[in-house]
Amino acid sequence: MYKExxxxxxxxxxxxxxxxxxxxxxxxxxxxxxxxxxxxxxLQEDVSLPVxxxxxxxxxxxxxxxxSFISTYGLKLAPHGKTTMSPALFHQQLAHGAWGITLATAPxxxxxxxxxxxxxxxxxxxxxxxxxxxxxxxxxxxEFDFFVIVDSAANVEQLGQFFSQTGQxxxxxxxxxxxxxRTGVRNEQDRAAVLDAIAAYxxxxxxxxxxxYEGVLKDEVSIREFLRRAVRELMxxxxxxxxxxxxxxxxxxxxAWFDLVAEEWTKLDIGRPLDIVLRPGCYLTxxxxxxxxxxxxxxxxxxxxxxxxxxxxxxLQLWAYVLSIPEPGLAILxxxxxxxxxxxxxxxxxxxxxxxxxxxxxxxxDWQLTAMMDQHAxxxxxxxxxxxxxxxxxxxxxxxxxxxxKWRQLLVIDDNYTVINAVETFF
Amino acid sequence: MYKExxxxxxxxxxxxxxxxxxxxxxxxxxxxxxxxxxxxxxLQEDVSLPVxxxxxxxxxxxxxxxxSFISTYGLKLAPHGKTTMSPALFHQQLAHGAWGITLATAPxxxxxxxxxxxxxxxxxxxxxxxxxxxxxxxxxxxEFDFFVIVDSAANVEQLGQFFSQTGQxxxxxxxxxxxxxRTGVRNEQDRAAVLDAIAAYxxxxxxxxxxxYEGVLKDEVSIREFLRRAVRELMxxxxxxxxxxxxxxxxxxxxAWFDLVAEEWTKLDIGRPLDIVLRPGCYLTxxxxxxxxxxxxxxxxxxxxxxxxxxxxxxLQLWAYVLSIPEPGLAILxxxxxxxxxxxxxxxxxxxxxxxxxxxxxxxxDWQLTAMMDQHAxxxxxxxxxxxxxxxxxxxxxxxxxxxxKWRQLLVIDDNYTVINAVETFF
Numbered sequence: 044m045y046k047e048x049x050x051x052x053x054x055x056x057x058x059x060x061x062x063x064x065x066x067x068x069x070x071x072x073x074x075x076x077x078x079x080x081x082x083x084x085x086l087q088e089d090v091s092l093p094v095x096x097x098x099x100x101x102x103x104x105x106x107x108x109x110x111s112f113i114s115t116y117g118l119k120l121a122p123h124g125k126t127t128m129s130p131a132l133f134h135q136q137l138a139h140g141a142w143g144i145t146l147a148t149a150p151x152x153x154x155x156x157x158x159x160x161x162x163x164x165x166x167x168x169x170x171x172x173x174x175x176x177x178x179x180x181x182x183x184x185x186e187f188d189f190f191v192i193v194d195s196a197a198n199v200e201q202l203g204q205f206f207s208q209t210g211q212x213x214x215x216x217x218x219x220x221x222x223x224x225r226t227g228v229r230n231e232q233d234r235a236a237v238l239d240a241i242a243a244y245x246x247x248x249x250x251x252x253x254x255x256y257e258g259v260l261k262d263e264v265s266i267r268e269f270l271r272r273a274v275r276e277l278m279x280x281x282x283x284x285x286x287x288x289x290x291x292x293x294x295x296x297x298x299a300w301f302d303l304v305a306e307e308w309t310k311l312d313i314g315r316p317l318d319i320v321l322r323p324g325c326y327l328t329x330x331x332x333x334x335x336x337x338x339x340x341x342x343x344x345x346x347x348x349x350x351x352x353x354x355x356x357x358x359l360q361l362w363a364y365v366l367s368i369p370e371p372g373l374a375i376l377x378x379x380x381x382x383x384x385x386x387x388x389x390x391x392x393x394x395x396x397x398x399x400x401x402x403x404x405x406x407x408x409d410w411q412l413t414a415m416m417d418q419h420a421x422x423x424x425x426x427x428x429x430x431x432x433x434x435x436x437x438x439x440x441x442x443x444x445x446x447x448x449k450w451r452q453l454l455v456i457d458d459n460y461t462v463i464n465a466v467e468t469f470f
Numbered sequence: 471m472y473k474e475x476x477x478x479x480x481x482x483x484x485x486x487x488x489x490x491x492x493x494x495x496x497x498x499x500x501x502x503x504x505x506x507x508x509x510x511x512x513l514q515e516d517v518s519l520p521v522x523x524x525x526x527x528x529x530x531x532x533x534x535x536x537x538s539f540i541s542t543y544g545l546k547l548a549p550h551g552k553t554t555m556s557p558a559l560f561h562q563q564l565a566h567g568a569w570g571i572t573l574a575t576a577p578x579x580x581x582x583x584x585x586x587x588x589x590x591x592x593x594x595x596x597x598x599x600x601x602x603x604x605x606x607x608x609x610x611x612x613e614f615d616f617f618v619i620v621d622s623a624a625n626v627e628q629l630g631q632f633f634s635q636t637g638q639x640x641x642x643x644x645x646x647x648x649x650x651x652r653t654g655v656r657n658e659q660d661r662a663a664v665l666d667a668i669a670a671y672x673x674x675x676x677x678x679x680x681x682x683y684e685g686v687l688k689d690e691v692s693i694r695e696f697l698r699r700a701v702r703e704l705m706x707x708x709x710x711x712x713x714x715x716x717x718x719x720x721x722x723x724x725x726a727w728f729d730l731v732a733e734e735w736t737k738l739d740i741g742r743p744l745d746i747v748l749r750p751g752c753y754l755t756x757x758x759x760x761x762x763x764x765x766x767x768x769x770x771x772x773x774x775x776x777x778x779x780x781x782x783x784x785x786l787q788l789w790a791y792v793l794s795i796p797e798p799g800l801a802i803l804x805x806x807x808x809x810x811x812x813x814x815x816x817x818x819x820x821x822x823x824x825x826x827x828x829x830x831x832x833x834x835x836d837w838q839l840t841a842m843m844d845q846h847a848x849x850x851x852x853x854x855x856x857x858x859x860x861x862x863x864x865x866x867x868x869x870x871x872x873x874x875x876k877w878r879q880l881l882v883i884d885d886n887y888t889v890i891n892a893v894e895t896f897f
Contacts, residue, residue: 062584062896064577067600070607088599091577125808125845147845148804150491150518157489167845168793170804170860172515172825173494180497194794197859225846226794226802233796366595367621367653369660375653377575377597381552381875381897386807398599417871418552418574418594419652432624433597444844448808449875451897469489470808470878 053158054131057467063451065094067462075452075465083454083462085362085435088398090462092435093363093378095446095453099463101358102132102327102455106139108355109326114140115347116305121145121164121294123324126444129453130158131466132327143188145322149174152189154469156181162188164216164294166254166322168198168226175205182211190292192218192254194228196236203244212247214288216254217280219273224259234276238285251288252317253277257304258297266300270307281313292318298325299337302345325443328359332388332441359443359453361390363420365434371426374410376436379418383438384445389415390438392422397434403460406436480585481558484894490878492521494889502879502892510881510889512789512862515825517889519862520790520805522873522880526890528785529559529754529882533566535782536753541567542774543732548572548591548721550751553871556880557585558893559754570615572749576601579616581896583608589615591643591721593681593749595625595653602632609638617719619645619681621655623663630671639674641715643681644707646700651686661703665712678715679744680704684731685724693727697734708740719745725752726764729772752870755786759815759868786870786880788817790847792861798853801837803863806845810865811872816842817865819849824861830887833863 055076060069067083067090083089085096113120119142124133133144133155143162146152152163161184169175169191181187193199193215206213217237220227228234241248255273257266277293280286293311296304301323308319325334338355341348348354363378383390392406410428414421424430440446447453448470455464482503487496494510494517510516512523540547546569551560560571560582570589573579579590588611596602596618608614620626620642633640644664647654655661668675682700684693704720707713720738723731728750735746752761765782768775775781790805810817819833834855841848851857867873874880875897882891 062577062581064575064897066577068603068607091575091600091604092598148491148518150489150493154489167804168859170791170793171519171862173518174791176495177518180495194796195859198794201860220796222797224796225843225848226796229796364597364601366597367625369621369647369651369653369656370649377594380813380872386812416652421652432595432622433628435598445807449897451878470491470876 059452059465064091065450065452065454066091075467078465079463081462085456085460085462086396086398086403090454093361093382095359095361095382095450097328097453097455097466098358098360099455099457101356102135104353105327105329105355105358106135108351108353109323110140111351112305112347113321116309118305118309119318119320121320121322122327123166123297123322124155125151126324127327127447128154128468128470129447129466130155130160130469133158133160136327142318142320145324149177153177153181156187161186163190164320164322165189165191166256168192168194169202170198172205175202179206179209179211190214190216190251192216193237193241194218194220194226195233196240199237199240199248203240203247206247207244212249214249214251215241216252216292216294217250217276218254219269219276221260221269225256227255245287249288250280250286251290252286252292252294253280255295256297257295257300263303266303267307270295270304274308274311278313281315290318291315292320294320294322296321296323298323298334302341302348305347306345326355328443329355329357330359330441330443331357331391331439357439359440359446360393361438361440361446363436363438365430365432365436366419368430368432372424374422374424374430376420376422377418378420378438379415381417382449383415383440384442385415386442386445388441390420390440392436393439394437395430395434396437397431403437486879486892491518492877492879492881493518502894505892506890508889512883512887512889513823513825513830517881520788520809522786522788522809522877524755524880524882524893525785525787526882526884528783529562531780532754532756532782532785533562535778535780536750537567538778539732539774540748543736545732545736546745546747548747548749549754550593550724550749551582552578553751554754554874555581555895555897556874556893557582557587557896560585560587563754569745569747572751576604580604580608583614588613590617591747591749592616592618593683595619595621596629597625599632602629606633606636606638617641617643617678619643620664621645621647621653622660623667626664626667626675630667630674633674634671639676641676641678642668643679643719643721644677644703645681646696646703648687648696652683654682672714676715677707677713678717679713679719679721680707682722683724684722684727690730693730694734697722697731701735701738705740708742717745718742719747721747721749723748723750725750725761729768729775732774733772753782755870756782756784757786757868757870758784758818758866784866786867786873787820788865788867788873790863790865792857792859792863793846795857795859799851801849801851801857803847803849804845805847805865806842808844809876810842810867811869812842813869813872815868817847817867819863820866821864822857822861823864824858830864
């Protein structure tokens with residue numbers, strides 16, 4: 044369901060630098076697919092720090108892990124692409140069995156489409172003339188398979204009017220929500236209004252199933268109940284012949300609770316072909332913060348996860364220099380809010396490397412970031428820490444989404460810290 | 471001190487879209503300098519929301535305000551370019567009397583250089599082989615005038631070794647710091663070590679003056695004392711013949727306390743030619759949060775600011791759609807941490823516009839953002855608020871630096887919300 048050749052061709056046309064950060068010497072423009080030929084190595088100081096790097100082996104491990112998890116449950120995967128917004132990574136996810144890509148906005152869909160993605164769930168409302176126009180242009184390609192969620196009669200009416208004028212038919216998913224949550228219909232009255240509005244545009248709108256984002260809830264009991272409500276809703280829609288699309292979908296699952304979604308929805312039979320689609324995005328790089336915590340729960344509770352040999356592995360790190368040690372016990376790193384997420388815990392020093400030494404060593408546990416400014420981080424160390432200006436730190440992160448969007452390209456490294464690829468982002 | 475023709479030529483070679491967010495229909499690539507020809511208007515829904523927009527008239531006002539402020543004090547301006555990282559805006563700052571551009575990292579310097587900026591203060595330590603190599607390549611152009619700060623003998627030694635090998639001479643500024651602050655030498659011992667290290671590389675390193683960042687302090691008394699310490703330091707260096715550069719600089723001033731720096735340093739005479747350079751960056755767009763608070767103090771206390779007719783004006787806004795009103799009193803906006811700074815207050819609803827209506831109106835004061843997720847904002851409204859799915863909100867922001875870096879291009883609008891330009895960023 045994606046055009047590998049087309050994607051590869053588009054990627055080949057992309058170039059590295061020369062204005063980007065986190066790169067080595069690219070005085071002239073270079074096709075990004077030639078990055079490995081440069082032979083950059085982090086430990087040889089070939090790359091300008093700060094840099095964001097992906098571990099090739101760990102990303103591959105995570106891709107295989109999720110392929111195995113999903114296929115064991117007999118489900119489909121549409122990873123949330125908003126996490127990375129990197130078509131080269133979308134390509135790897137699709138090559139590892141993903142059914143499609145999930146995205147959050149019309150411009151994100153457009154970026155993915157441009158690089159060959161041809162099946163998309165937009166897990167968000169499509170609002171506004173220019174956003175509808177973007178989707179309409181993409182739908183001119185009959186090979187483009189697209190689903191978007193709705194939760195209000197007002198939005199359905201707007202979509203119906205717009206797509207009546209273009210003569211296209213848009214596939215909708217009814218979004219269920221919970222009180223105090225984000226989007227999604229809360230009650231029977233709003234649900235009925237949405238369905239009535241869809242029914243008013245039979246030529247332009249088709250109802251293709253049900254969508255939830257269970258991540259707005261915080262405990263297993265209420266999440267399981269929410270997931271069962273989605274099943275009941277889908278059954279009711281089918282029983283009332285309201286699923287007017289050729290294909291029918293039931294979709295949920297962020298990166299924190301996908302195990303429950305898999306458990307609840309596996310082997311669901313509504314009496315007609317059904318694609319049950321999970322949408323986690325952060326599994327690809329994982330982290331040592333919010334998703335490490337989720338993963339510990341999944342590994343403890345979910346039988347499929349438990350049966351697999353290894354859990355997801357953190358695959359995204361930032362490297363930065365010690366710029367200054369102006370006082371005993373305080374190191375200033377060349378890394379800031381411009382480079383790393385800071386909304387779910389600050390980056391965590393993982394490795395310490397002194398240029399010229401043999402190999403990175405584990406950073407002492409008492410080296411901790413206490414604050415970040417735009418371009419600087421404050422790292423507390425012991426007063427007698429073996430640390431010098433010019434030393435390098437590798438830092439783990441929490442919340443990959445808000446780290447990826449700080450970088451226009453990330454470098455992919457092998458286990459020897461040699462750069463073997465670069466992937467571009469489109470935020 | 472900048473090459474206008476070169477800059478304009480480089481900008482003409484840049485294109486809009488088609489993968490970016492916050493744009494209208496750019497199905498094919500278009501030179502960014504042709505943006506006005508598209509005739510986009512925000513109120514006509516020609517642009518995909520969310521979008522970041524700069525008010526042309528307000529940016530012009532702020533440019534003139536700062537030109538007037540600086541020239542009244544007889545000082546020089548090197549705006550901190552890290553705020554916007556937009557060469558097109560650097561160009562406007564230079565055209566409005568700026569002496570140079572300040573930047574924070576070697577890749578930022580490289581990006582500015584590429585678009586014709588030829589005088590830069592790097593208000594940060596230059597650490598690491600690849601970063602030094604970037605600067606060395608730029609210094610191959612004798613027209614490139616570059617200053618970088620140092621605060622440790624270790625860093626000076628590294629710079630001395632590197633630039634000895636390239637045969638170039640690097641101009642350094644001694645950074646002073648304060649206990650509990652960020653970088654900068656704290657005491658006489660460290661100061662002497664830095665100066666000794668510089669003296670060991672007379673062919674490769676030249677001391678060109680003194681640098682402070684007073685923004686690490688929080689009250690006027692200690693800031694004034696810090697600024698006077700910088701003057702004493704510069705006098706001492708001059709008296710001891712340690713200023714070995716042809717040109718001598720004294721530089722300080724972030725966006726919050728530039729008035730004190732101007733007051734303290736105006737008319738300073740050290741008996742030789744001296745450039746006193748202020749480095750605020752956020753004045754260009756201002757905000758309604760942290761810098762509005764600073765500006766109120768400046769306008770109340772500083773006689774030059776008080777004498778000017780108008781203060782700085784907030785010039786950067788975000789526009790977003792109402793995606794859903796899932797419960798009475800709660801609106802979900804299509805705007806998130808991917809689009810706006812959130813570390814110094816959430817965006818503030820300023821205007822409300824219903825497509826098809828005559829003009830935007832002031833948003834009620836009780837419409838307030840309570841939370842943001844990656845791609846969504848939660849806006850609290852009254853239960854009977856006159857608000858619909860598809861309505862547009864214009865939001866003011868706090869902390870322009872971390873808003874600019876969410877956008878690869880921003881649209882420049884006139885007072886009728888028509889798009890008259892677009893400026894690209896290079897983060």
